[in-house]
Amino acid sequence: MARRPTLEFWYEFASTYSYLAVMRIEAQAEAAGVSLRWRPFLLGPIFAAQGWNNSPFNIYPAKGRNMWRDLDREAARLSLPPITRPNPFPQNSLSATRVAIYATDQDWLVPFTKAVFETAFANGGSIAEPQAVAAILDRLGLDGGAILKAAASEANKGRLKLAGEEARSRGIYGAPSFLTEDGELFWGNDRLEQALDWAQGNRPGRML
């Protein structure tokens, strides 16, 4: 059998455009014949390193207003439910991200990821408190309490930190981001198609 190319999908649970990407990437990747590697990470430390202690959508109000409007429009265009705006925004994503890192290579990573994003951006729920994350796990038929506890281990916290350092060292500065096997970085939900094209070996019209 031919080897399918792989695309790494880096996402942050508090990120609005990560939500749009999460809801459409599986169908797009399947159609392109590309395998996905789901890479949860925390954007907070990367933002902090460049001097932001908040979302740029809060720091720059005009940008934030248009982002929410754009998110409404894009969700409608993608036939997603109306957007619910997390309150507060951004949500603290530490507990959910610890769990997602703990779920690396587990078959429940993708259903868990989608459930967290849907809770935050379609169902108007909180994802910030550990109990909220445990409840999402319980609804998936998993043992939320036990998983939360395991995800808070020092070993798992170390893996989370390592993922953040890897993101930064590979040039990631926002979410969602897509990384091909040859290290090409694409930033933003709007670049999903281009990233899949690149992963398939379809480079733009001339050698870059």
Added chain:
Amino acid sequence: MARRPTLEFWYEFASTYSYLAVMRIEAQAEAAGVSLRWRPFLLGPIFAAQGWNNSPFNIYPAKGRNMWRDLDREAARLSLPPITRPNPFPQNSLSATRVAIYATDQDWLVPFTKAVFETAFANGGSIAEPQAVAAILDRLGLDGGAILKAAASEANKGRLKLAGEEARSRGIYGAPSFLTEDGELFWGNDRLEQALDWAQGNRPGRML
């Protein structure tokens, strides 16, 4: 005859993604049956008001590195010539913008605009000095010296300032931006298609 909808196209001569939009907007608008109103403006004062005294692509190096790479890829995808990176970046766009404001409703606004962007991003030329702008005008068969002088009048400087204030009051925070007749704001070259759809009356799947 049916009335064609109009889309306002706000652009900044120093802006990389304004270049991509400039090079493709005419064909896209024609295909959509939408008239364009070309609105040059200076982004500098808007950036300064939010605390930036430089391009965010310079302030945040990881973002800047990926922007240049993305610009290379997108230019290739759009079959544009290889990108030449203005040095320094961003170019001082004051003289060119004064001339473009002076050219409002003149039939040479669009050819002048395209020539400035091509000089900066395809031909590796400077657009910063008044003489460089005059030379571009001369090459279009216009009287560069006389136009530069008229564009530096107090009346024209007032119009330029007014355009910037209008941009900010209508929610613009970056370039390119697109504004529909009913005030819907779309930011970025990636939103040209959505803006033209909206201008045509095609709203996303449900009432927003």
